[in-house]
Every structure is written in C-alpha cells, then in structure tokens.
Amino acid sequence: MSLIRIFAIQQCVAAFAALALCSEAAAAPKLFSATSAWNVSIPSSGATWSSSQATPNVVAGLDTWDSGNTWTNPFYVASNTTPCLQPLLYNSNAWYKVYTGEWLRWGNSSAVEQAILASSSAEFPYTGNVFSSIATTSWVLPPSYNKTMNPVSSPARFCFSADMIPAPGPDGDRAVLQPNNLVLETYSTIVLSSGQVVALSYAVTDPSSRGDGWQNGQSASMLPHYAGRIYDDEIKTGINHAISISVPPKFLAAQIAYPAYAFDRDAMRSNPPYSGVLPMGSRLALPPSVTNASLRLSTPEGVAIANAARRFGFIIIDRGGGGVTLCVNPKGAALNSTLHAWNWGLQSDLNAIFAKVRRVQFPIATNP
Numbered sequence: 001m002s003l004i005r006i007f008a009i010q011q012c013v014a015a016f017a018a019l020a021l022c023s024e025a026a027a028a029p030k031l032f033s034a035t036s037a038w039n040v041s042i043p044s045s046g047a048t049w050s051s052s053q054a055t056p057n058v059v060a061g062l063d064t065w066d067s068g069n070t071w072t073n074p075f076y077v078a079s080n081t082t083p084c085l086q087p088l089l090y091n092s093n094a095w096y097k098v099y100t101g102e103w104l105r106w107g108n109s110s111a112v113e114q115a116i117l118a119s120s121s122a123e124f125p126y127t128g129n130v131f132s133s134i135a136t137t138s139w140v141l142p143p144s145y146n147k148t149m150n151p152v153s154s155p156a157r158f159c160f161s162a163d164m165i166p167a168p169g170p171d172g173d174r175a176v177l178q179p180n181n182l183v184l185e186t187y188s189t190i191v192l193s194s195g196q197v198v199a200l201s202y203a204v205t206d207p208s209s210r211g212d213g214w215q216n217g218q219s220a221s222m223l224p225h226y227a228g229r230i231y232d233d234e235i236k237t238g239i240n241h242a243i244s245i246s247v248p249p250k251f252l253a254a255q256i257a258y259p260a261y262a263f264d265r266d267a268m269r270s271n272p273p274y275s276g277v278l279p280m281g282s283r284l285a286l287p288p289s290v291t292n293a294s295l296r297l298s299t300p301e302g303v304a305i306a307n308a309a310r311r312f313g314f315i316i317i318d319r320g321g322g323g324v325t326l327c328v329n330p331k332g333a334a335l336n337s338t339l340h341a342w343n344w345g346l347q348s349d350l351n352a353i354f355a356k357v358r359r360v361q362f363p364i365a366t367n368p
Contacts, residue, residue: 062230076164088155146216175224182207187202286306
C-alpha cells in the first residue's frame with residue numbers, strides 16, 4: 001500500500017483536550033503512551049547501529065508536496081454537532097472501482113451512489129487488513145491483534161459527516177476521532193451525500209496506546225496511519241517523536257520489526273517486489289556523529305527534522321514509490337508554506353539526511 005496520510009485536524013473539542021487537538025493552528029497532539037516506540041528516544045548506549053547506509057542514493061520528500069493530496073490521510077475530530085450512529089458499510093470494490101475511475105471517493109452522482117449502496121453489505125468479512133500479511137505465499141494475519149468484529153446488530157455505526165472527505169486516491173484513507181477518544185480508521189473510503197460511508201476495511205485504534213501494529217491500523221505495517229506526522233508548529237517547538245515514512249520496495253525485506261506487525265500482502269508479487277534488507281517497521285536514524293553542520297542544512301525545517309532523526313529516528317510504516325516520503329499534517333499551511341509546497345532548500349536537506357541514516361535497534365517494551 002502506498003504511503004498516504006495527512007493529518008488535518010478539523011475542530012477542537014473540549015472532551016478531547018487530553019490529546020491536545022485543536023483546529024486553526026493544528027498544534028501537534030500528544031499521541032500514544034510515553035513508552036511507545038513513537039515516543040522513546042534512541043539510547044546513547046545499548047543501541048545497535050547498522051554498518052551501512054540504509055537508503056543510499058534516494059530522493060526524499062513530503063507527502064504534502066503533492067498538491068492533489070492523492071496519497072495522504074485526512075484526520076478529523078467528531079464534535080458535539082457531528083451526526084452519530086452513521087452506518088459504515090463494506091464494499092469489496094471500494095478500491096478497484098475508484099482505481100478504474102468508475103467511482104469517486106466523494107461527489108458521485110445519484111446513480112453511482114445507488115450502485116455503490118446496492119453492492120454494499122452491512123458486515124465486514126475480515127477481522128484484519130486485507131492488504132497486510134506476515135507471509136509472502138498466502139494471506140496470513142498475526143496471531144494476536146486488535147481484531148475488527150462486526151457488532152451484534154449490523155452495520156457498525158460511528159460519528160462522522162459528509163464533509164469529512166478521504167484522500168482522493170485509490171487508497172482513500174481517512175481517520176475520525178470519536179467522542180469516546182478512539183479513532184476510526186477506514187481504508188478505500190467512499191463518502192456518500194447522505195454522510196454514509198462505504199469502505200473496504202476499517203479498524204478502531206487507540207491514540208493513548210503504544211501505537212504499535214497490534215492496533216490493526218490501516219497501513220501495511222498495521223501501525224496506526226495517523227502516527228508520526230510532522231506538524232507545522234513542531235518546526236519551532238521541536239519534533240518530539242519518531243517520524244513515519246514510506247520507502248521504496250527496493251529497500252524493503254519481507255520481514256517484520258517491532259512496532260510493525262505485518263508487511264504488504266503482495267510484497268514479493270508486486271512490480272517491483274521487495275528486494276532490500278529493511279524489515280517493515282525498521283527505525284532509521286542519524287548517528288550522533290552526524291551533525292547538522294556536516295549535513296550543511298539550509299532550512300529550519302531541515303534542522304528540525306534532522307534533530308528528530310537523531311533523537312527518535314524514522315519508522316517505516318508503508319511501502320512507497322520511487323523515493324522516501326515523510327508524512328506531514330497539512331492543516332497549518334498558513335504557518336509554514338515550506339511543508340506544503342515543494343521547496344528546493346528542504347529537498348536538498350532531506351536528501352542530505354537520508355544519505356546518512358542507518359538502521360538502529362534497541363530494546364523496547366512490546367506489550368499491547
């Protein structure tokens with residue numbers, strides 16, 4: 001699955017103050033537990049570093065540099081005015097028919113919406129991601145994970161509205177923070193004019209958990225796809241968490257490293273297939289000896305990212321295209337335009353950073 005995901009916080013709700021979510025400035029929320037792989041810093045001793053560069057000769061960029069937001073991941077907050085008890089329906093064609101152009105992620109005609117509803121069902125047939133696996137020759141899900149179960153009375157119902165649109169591309173991801181402080185993640189999401197939502201897969205994840213693959217997040221790694229985003233305000237305040245990235249299949253191996261729980265189901269059958277040495281979930285980081293001065297960074301954004309790369313690193317959550325992609329929240333575009341439109345200075349900084357990153361491993365708690 002391609003790396004998608006933007007993190008656009010739409011409203012601020014008092015009930016969710018503990019997550020520090022707000023609207024206009026889209027300040028960075030505090031996600032996951034203090035012992036989460038996303039929040040622990042790389043120890044000065046006891047860490048094992050690879051002897052070779054992890055991503056040599058690669059071009060790196062931001063998902064928000066795509067003006068169409070095709071492979072991003074919108075995140076919304078259900079407020080006290082958001083319609084609740086909205087049905088969530090399953091449709092096996094929710095990915096394919098958008099890919100072929102027959103359906104849209106939103107804005108379909110009445111006739112198309114009727115066709116979508118006619119081919120949808122109230123129950124989801126699978127308990128885990130249809131695009132994730134722990135095996136390459138058959139579809140095998142992890143032995144333990146946060147399984148998606150149909151309610152006693154189908155369909156499943158949640159709080160969301162018709163203006164909470166997903167990314168427009170085939171993956172069509174969307175996440176909505178619910179009034180119970182859990183996050184509804186949907187994959188191949190189609191929003192109908194009534195506010196009803198149709199999807200190929202979904203999960204309910206906990207933003208106060210460890211944020212690992214046990215959550216059954218809607219990414220190939222099964223990590224929550226809203227994890228590890230860069231927020232505009234963090235350029236000044238500091239990025240105090242690991243950053244989520246996707247990497248080309250040429251760097252990936254059909255293996256799993258915590259906090260991931262799986263990799264792409266078609267890892268060895270896709271074109272091109274996985275052909276590298278990095279397990280899904282690997283943490284890449286700048287060694288302490290690589291200074292900002294030696295990287296010749298030219299932008300404050302590059303400096304903030306390099307500092308985070310040295311302290312927390314990058315975690316691979318998905319397979320990407322030809323380059324490395326970092327995930328950014330687009331809501332605060334007025335605060336920092338460099339994060340939301342291609343910039344040569346930051347492009348050069350990112351390329352310099354990823355020319356020096358290495359895989360790093362160290363002990364970390366792995367309980368759900």
